[in-house]
Amino acid sequence: MMTWINCRIQVEDFSLAAEYQTLVRQDCGAVVLFSGLVRDQFRPDSVSSNSIDPNNIDQLQALELEHYPGMTERSISTIAEQAARRFDLRAVSIIHRVGVLPVGEQIVLVGIAAPHRRDAFAACEMLMDYLKNEVPLWKKAHFRQSAEWVEAKAADKNALQRWEQPK
C-alpha cells in the first residue's frame, strides 16, 4: 500500500488546517496531528543566577532554528519512509520551520493519516522522537538579556529506545 509523503523545510508559517485537509482520505479512520510551538520560558537572570527574585528572571523572546540545507530535507524524508515501512500509514506530512520564531509561533507539524488510530499515534510519536535526535536542526534560545544554544536532552535520546527493533 502506497504512503503519500510530504516533507518541507520552510521559513514561512504553515496552516495546520490546510495540512489536515491534505491528509484526510476515505480509507483512513484516524488522523493524528502534532504541532510544536515556541513556548514561554523563564530562567534566572544571567547576572544573578542564584537569585529567586521574580524580578530577576529572563524571559524567552524567540527560538532561532538553524539547519543543514539539503541534509535536513533528506534526513526528514528518510525517517518518514522508515515510519511508513513500519506502520500501516496512508499519508505523512512533516513541516519544520527554520529562522527566528518568536514565542507563540509554530515550529513543527507532524501529521499522519492511517486506517487505524494505533498506527497513527505510534508513527507520529516516533517521527517526533527521530526529529529530536537524528535531523540536523539546532535551536538557539534568545532571552531578553542573552542568547544560548539549546542543549540536547537525555530524555529525547532515551525516547529512541522505544523504537528499537530486534535485529
Next chain:
Amino acid sequence: MMTWINCRIQVEDFSLAAEYQTLVRQDCGAVVLFSGLVRDQFRPDSVSSNSIDPNNIDQLQALELEHYPGMTERSISTIAEQAARRFDLRAVSIIHRVGVLPVGEQIVLVGIAAPHRRDAFAACEMLMDYLKNEVPLWKKAHFRQSAEWVEAKAADKNALQRWEQPK
C-alpha cells in the same frame, strides 16, 4: 496548575482548525490532535458471504451514532478530568458527534495542549482508549444492503491495560 476542559456531544460537524486555536497557549510547547473519521469499509455481500467475487461486496454508507444523553457528557468529562490529574496538561478538548454520519465525516476530536509532547501524546491516546471503552456511545454500520451494530473489539478493551496504575 489548572486545566481548561471542553467536552461536547453534538450532531453538527466541528472545525478542527477552530478547536486547535482554542487549545494553543503560550505556556504549551505541544498540541496533539486526534480526528476520527468514518472510513470506507467493505465486506462480503450479506446474501453471498462466502463469495470472494469483488462484485459481491457491500460498501459502508454511514455510521449511525447513538448515545445516552446526560451520562455520555458526564462520562466524557470524567475521563478528561482523569487525564488532567495524571498528566501535565493545560487544555483538553473532546468533541463527539452523534446521529447519522456518512463516509468521510468527522466523528470525534480529542485535542490536548501541554508544556511537553509526551504528556500530550499519552493523554490523547488514553482518552481515545477510554472513549472506546467507557463512554455510552454505540455505532451502527449502514451498508448499502443491510445495517448492523458494530461489535466492541477485544483490541480496544486490551488497550485499557496500558493505563492501569499500581494501586
Next chain:
Amino acid sequence: MVQTLVTQVLFFASLREAMKIGSLKLTLTKPVTVQNLLMMIAGQSDRFAAALAERELLVAINEQLADQHSMVQPGDTIALFPPVTGG
C-alpha cells in the same frame, strides 16, 4: 404525602432494538440487585427474556457504571446496554 418511587429502566443500541422499547417503568418496594431487576424484566415477556439473554450487558445506575451485584434503590434510573463502541 406518600410518593411512589418509580424506577425507570432505559435500553440502548442493539438491546433497545431487540426489546422494541426504549424504556420501561417499574415500581420497586425495596432495594434489589441489578441481577434481580433483570429477572423481573425478563419475566415480563419472552421477547424481553431473549433480548436480555443473547448479549453481553453493561449497566449504569443513575448514570454511573455498575455491575450485576450493585443495589438498585426505588427511584433510581437504570440503563442497560451492550458494550460501547464510540470513539
Next chain:
Amino acid sequence: MVQTLVTQVLFFASLREAMKIGSLKLTLTKPVTVQNLLMMIAGQSDRFAAALAERELLVAINEQLADQHSMVQPGDTIALFPPVTGG
C-alpha cells in the same frame, strides 16, 4: 587532466560560532579517518582546536551520519555539528 579534489568541511550551530567560520576547504591526497581530519583542522589554530575539543561532535559525510572511524575520501563534503535539537 588532473583534477584537484577539494574536501569541504561545514560547521553548524554552536560549533560554527566557536570556529567563527561556517566552512573551510582542505585538499586531501588520500583517504583519512574522521578522527585524522579533526586533528588536521585542530592543528590549524588554537581557536579551532578549542572549538572542536569543548563539545560533543556529530559528523556527516556527504549528508549521511558517520562516526570518528569513518573514512573521508578526497572530494567528500564533511559536516561537523553538536547534537541536534530540532523538533
